[in-house]
Amino acid sequence: MTTPALSRRDLDFLLYEWLDVTGLTTRPRFEEHSKDTFDAVLDLCADMATKQFAPHNKKSDANEPTMRPDGTVELIPEVKEALDVFGRAGLVAGQFDESLGGMQLPTVVARAAFAWFQAANASTSSYAFLTVGNANLIVAHGSQELIDTYVRPMLEGRYFGTMCLSEPQAGSSLADITTRAEPQEDGSYRLTGTKMWISGGDHELSENIVHLVLAKIPGGPAGVKGISLFVVPKVLPDGEGGLGERNDVTLVGLNHKMGNRGTTNTLLNFGDGTHTPGGRAGAVGHLVGEPNKGLSYMFHMMNEARIGVGFLAISLGYAGYLQSVEYARTRTQGRAADDKDPTSPPVPLIRHADVRRMLLAQKAYVEGALALGLYCSKLVDEQDTATDAADSARATLLLDVLTPIAKSWPSQWCLEANSLAIQVHGGYGYTRDYDVEQFYRDNRLNPIHEGTHGVQGLDLLGRKVVMQGGAGLALLAETIGATVERARAAGGDAAGYADELSSALQRLVGTTQRLWADGDAAVALANSSIYLEAAGHIVIAWIWLEQVLAAAGADGDFYEGKRQAARFFYRYELPKAGPQLDLLDSLDRTTLDMEAAWF
Amino acid sequence: MTTPALSRRDLDFLLYEWLDVTGLTTRPRFEEHSKDTFDAVLDLCADMATKQFAPHNKKSDANEPTMRPDGTVELIPEVKEALDVFGRAGLVAGQFDESLGGMQLPTVVARAAFAWFQAANASTSSYAFLTVGNANLIVAHGSQELIDTYVRPMLEGRYFGTMCLSEPQAGSSLADITTRAEPQEDGSYRLTGTKMWISGGDHELSENIVHLVLAKIPGGPAGVKGISLFVVPKVLPDGEGGLGERNDVTLVGLNHKMGNRGTTNTLLNFGDGTHTPGGRAGAVGHLVGEPNKGLSYMFHMMNEARIGVGFLAISLGYAGYLQSVEYARTRTQGRAADDKDPTSPPVPLIRHADVRRMLLAQKAYVEGALALGLYCSKLVDEQDTATDAADSARATLLLDVLTPIAKSWPSQWCLEANSLAIQVHGGYGYTRDYDVEQFYRDNRLNPIHEGTHGVQGLDLLGRKVVMQGGAGLALLAETIGATVERARAAGGDAAGYADELSSALQRLVGTTQRLWADGDAAVALANSSIYLEAAGHIVIAWIWLEQVLAAAGADGDFYEGKRQAARFFYRYELPKAGPQLDLLDSLDRTTLDMEAAWF
Known part of the structure; x- marks a missing residue:
């Protein structure tokens, strides 16, 4: 397809006209950067994504990875070719320190640039972004030796990384993992256990694979308080900068998924004796940071993830x-x-109001979600580089509140966008001759992994809006309130939206208080998914009002489109939160009272 | 999987405890039937679906039909085996007259029984149900010769049938079909043209395939008023009860779909000269009924479809x-x-409120939709067999209004149910090790074919609720009103639901009047899809209230489940119609005013 995977015009609007990303170049960390260097990265990524990633997206879907009899993984060759180009361009290191060979790009620019790869080929790009996340975590919490041994080759694109959390019996409930890590006399550990759903868990795309593995050190506390984090390479270093013997990490099987098929998704055995590093079974691992703090480290990365x-x-x-x-x-x-x-000639589909409705809904969903994603990414930059500690802390707090929404809202509504994209294509959209059916299948994964939709709801309502005495929700309300004030001052449609948003926000705050008023967690959390969805719509309405303000006074099709999409969101979408808040306010017990035998 | 594909308990409740299907046996057409014969058919179908259809559902999906070099179609052998068993049991003829070898089953019983096959294997069952629909149409509008030549072997399971409406350039807009039918001296026609999306359009499952083809006779009126309907067999009869030469109908290609893969979906050429029946090119066809009435005949069948x-x-x-x-x-x-x-043991997923929410939503969607489908099916029986002509006419009118909802509501919400089924399974649900991802892919077809979601909205708001001076909507309101009265008399929860339903219904009627008050079709119809969805939720709320009344006074898990699902629908679902009706009342022009250049 020659249709671009993203809109550079929209990215320019969001980054420069709205978020003033160029302003970040006054910060010491980004002082070598300018709008020109940001543009260069965006151009490079758009071009590389279009030429190296997009062309094999369908082929990768139609030819999913297979396991050869010798236990290695067969992938179509285009995957490695694309990732090699990506790695050679130094893009894995985009956000990292210059001292590690990185570009020190702001997170917000890196996210925007990398979105081109995700849009062009979700599966192939995942190998790279898992590696970025892995490297980021080791840099944050690992020793210099781990950084030198594992992070540097990852940033050079020679090693890839994974995150090994889930096990066959423990997904959402990490308290129940059973992988064990036995301390050794040399300070290393030997790991034994089975990990499930490991994306990029095995392949021949890189010289080595660096697994970050959650495991329990025997004798530690029960539950999540006894979880530690380990680096477990597929191949052990030879101590001279090269690779030595195979570690005891074995691919047991590949999962066959509905979509996202180009990313290997694996069942891995650690320490089953298939390999015998140092002459005996057990996967050699190295502790990251301190024992029993693994989950908090992983959550540092999980928010990014x-x-x-x-x-x-x-x-x-x-x-x-x-x-x-x-x-x-x-x-x-x-x-x-x-x-x-x-006998009059047929008209283009776009002339039909219902088709425009389906296109406007998609536009409102995807542009609203992209804006939220970039807003959150800029909060990461604020957190990391604000010159004032209080500003940094505020960014962290706001980011904490927004993260479950930034994960779940796009996973729900951009999937719905993909369904509407199929519908616009009619019968053709249901065939594999077009791309949209694959997008729909690929996207269905996103409400599941890295914390299901339900887990995000519990996180938002059970933790984020109540932590620090409700400071997170108060900060969100204050931040939205500031937008409301600006919009009222601007007048016109914006002022009308401001009133609607302000009213919805007040309801959300009131509902939150009501849910927690009597302290019954079971009742408060019974409808946490509904709360998540209502809060998400209110947040996206706020983000659309921000875009309207950023577009104020500007003429032309692009800006008219922004205004019309905002209108759509306020007319068609925000009102959906009303019945959801009504339900929450009623402290409804329907699901609580439902008995298993009644199904 | 050993899990049943449907619930016999629920079918018994709906058929016998709610719809009093046994009462139909007082009608002359069904007088040979009894609850015993109905049960026997239901048992037979449940058993056959489980043993012959379900086992190859996944295999059929993983091994989609392919076209051999000689133009024939390769399917896994289990498809033919299952359909042969189905045909030999006489099930194709289930609803047909005894004079044609049929069982004269009520439609409502046949639909319930056949749903077992659809649930067990949507793809394989489609061949059979397309054949039933085809045969039904020829019986209704075709000559005795067409019935004898084509319907009888279809009812015996020897021939299969198709519906050929769409063309590559004309799907929703049948006015633009270009297939031509030239009259011949012998009273037959020769057809030339290309048909797209033809399910079951070619295969080697049956001795012959009977295509019902929409085409235009040259010189006829433009648009839909010039469309005629033809029987075009794949193989021509030899005049002695056997098969003769190949007709000029050629498989050009198979469509490769996201789901529903086991049903061949074809691009067919008619009259391209690949075959030369009677020594020359052109597909031999026979007119059904009168010229230029093809679309109205097809719509007779389309409502069933x-x-x-x-x-x-x-x-x-x-x-x-x-x-x-x-x-x-x-x-x-x-x-x-x-x-x-x-250290406490993990609990079953069903103990979590959010999981019960996802299960209750599915229950409310699928049981509500099944009840509506059976209600509509019983209206078909009323229409066909009511002893009073006025009763028959009322059934027809109510069926006309409900049909777009009976098509679109399940297509939207039972697809959502499948998404929730995946979500309950977590990561496992996204893999092909479980069945739910296939159901989700299979189900995504349903908002597209036989009239898209948007077409159903236009049908409901643009035609069904305004026809006969609004008589259809008035009858629906009267029918729902009667339920409301019974529920108020019953008291308790039912009375509360009745108030909510009555209020929503009044809003719907008022909104309908407001939309058409100034006669501007473009404004009235701009949000017809939203109207369809709001009306659908109100209708399903009514159907749930009907079920509550049918369950009144009965104890036990099954009935508690019905009551709790109804409660869920009234608490979580019906309120969604509120903002939709608000939007409609506002005569919103957002989609109308959106310009193509603004996207």
Whole structure:
């Protein structure tokens, strides 16, 4: 397809006209950067994604990875070719310190640039972004030796990384993992256990694979307080900068998924004796940081990973949106409602109001979600580089509150966008001749991994809006309130949206208080998914109002489109939160009272 | 999987405890029947679906039909084996007259029985149900010769049937079909043209394939008023009860779909000269009924087909619901919200409120949709066999209004049920090791074919609720009003639901009047899809209230489940119609005013 996977025009608007990303170059960390260097990275990534990643997206889906009899993984060759180009360009190191060979890009620019790869080829890009997340975590919490041994080759694109959390019996409930790590006399550990759903868990794309593994050191506390984090390489270093013997990490099987098929998703055995490093069974691992703090380290990365999942969902939604706009402009079918002459020529699909509804809904979802994702990414930059500690702390707090929404809202609504993209294509959209059915299948993963939709709801309502005495929700309300004030001052449609948003926000705050008023967690949390969805719609309404303000006074199709999409969101979408808040306010017990035997 | 594909208990409740299907046996057409014969058919179908259809459902999906170099179609052998068993049992003829070898089953019983096959294997069952629809149409509008030549072998399971409406350039807009039918001196026609999306359009499953083809006779009126209907067999009869030469109907290609893969979906050429019946090119066809009335005949069948699509969506939703209930009962994960002891054993998923929410939503969707589908099916029986002509006319009118909802509501919400079924399964649900991902892919077809979601909205708001001076909507309101009165008399929860339903219904009627008040079709119809969805939720709320009344006074898990699902629908679902009706009342122009260049 020649349709772009993302809109550079929209990215320019969001980054420069709204978020003032150029302003970050006054910070010491980004002082070598300028709008020109940001543009260069965005251009490079758009070009590389289009030329190296997009062309094999369908082929990768149709030819999913297979396990050879010798236990290695067969992938179509284009995957490695694309990732090699990505690695050689130094993009894995985009956000990292210059001292590690990185570009010190702001997170917000890196996310925008990398979204091109996610939109062009979700599966192939995942190998790279898992590696970035892995390296980031080791840099944050690992020793210099781990950084030198494992992070540097990852940043050079020679090693890839994974995150090994889930086990066959323990997914959402990490308290129940059973992988064990036995301390050794030399300070290392030997790991034994089975990990499930490990993306990129095995392949021949890189010289080595660096697994970050959650495991329990015997004798430690029960539950999540006894979880530690380990680096477990597929191949052990030889001590001279090269690779030595195989570690005892074995690919047991590949999962066969509905979508996202190009990313190997694996069942891995650690320490089953298939390999015998040092002459005996057991996967050699190295502790990251301190014992029993593994989950907190992993959550440091998980927040990034969750925003990353949001971007994956956004990118797939965006690619489908653009393809369906293009299709609706070129495919003709039927006539206007008031044209009764069957001999008049058929009109393009886009002339039908219901098709425009489906396109506007997609636009409102994907552009709203992208804006939220970039806003959160800029909060990461604020957190990391704000000159004032209080500003940094505020960014952290706001990011904490927004993360479950930045993960779940795109996963829900950009999937819906993909469904609408299929619908715009009609019967053709249901076939594999077009791309949108794959986007829909690929995107269905996103409400599941890195914390399910339900887990995000519990995180938001059970933790984020109540932590620090409700400071997070108060900060969100204050931040939205500031936008409301600006919008009221701006007048016009913005002022009307401000009133609607302000009213919805007050309801959300009131509902939150009501849910926790009597301290019954079971009742408060019974409908936490509904709370998550209502809060998500209110946050996206706020983000759309921000875009309206950023577009104020500007003329032309692009800005008219922004205003119309905002109007759509306020007319068609924000009101959906009303009945959800009504339900929450009623402290409804329907699901609590339902008995298993009644199903 | 050993989980049943449908619930016989629920079918018994709906058929016997609610719809009093046994009462139909007082009608002359059904006088040979009794509850015993109905039960026997239901048992037979459940058993055959489980043993012959379900086992190859996944295999059929993984091994989609391919076209051999000689132009024939390769399917896994289990498809033919299952359909042969189905045909030999005389099930194709289930609803047909005894004079044609049929069982004269009521439609409502036949639909319930056949849903077992749709739930067990949507793809394989489609061949059979397309044949039923085809035969039904020829019986209704075709000559005795066409019935004898084509319908009888279809009812015996020897011939299969198709519906050939769409062309590559004309799907929703049938006015633009270009297939031509040239009259011949012998009274037959020669057809030339290309048909797209023809399910079951070619295969080697049956001795012959009977295509029902829409085409235009040259010189006829433009648009839909010039469309005629033809029987075009794949193989021409030899005049002695056997098969003669190949007709000029050629398989050009198979469509490769996201789901529903076991049903061949074809691009067919008619009259391209690949075959030369009678020594020359052109597909031999026979006119059904009168010229230029083809679309009205086809719509007679299309209403059935649309309810059939609803049942397909329901069946897939139901199968996924039952599997996710079973999974949630057996899979353990995590602990209760108030259990802080990590050494306590994990609990079954079904103990978590959010999982019960996802199961209750599925239950409310699939049982509500099944009830509506069976209600509509009984209206078909009323229409066909009511002893009073006025009763028959009322059934027809109510069926006309409900058909777009009976098609679109299950297609939207039972697909959502399948998404929730995946979510309950977590990561496992996204893999092909479980069935639910296939149900989700299979079900995504249903909002597209036999009239898209948007087409159903235009049909409901643009035609059905305004025809005969609004008589259809008035009858629906009267019918729902009668339920409201009974529920108020019953008291308790039912009376509360009645008030909510009555209020929503009044709003719907008022909104309908407001939309058409100034006669601007473009404004009235701009949000017809939203109208369809709001009306659908109100209708399903009514159907749930009907079920509550049918369950009144009965104790036990099954009835408690019905009551709790109804409560869920009234608490979580019906309120969604509120903002939709608000939007419609505002005569919103957002989609109308959106310009193509703004996307």
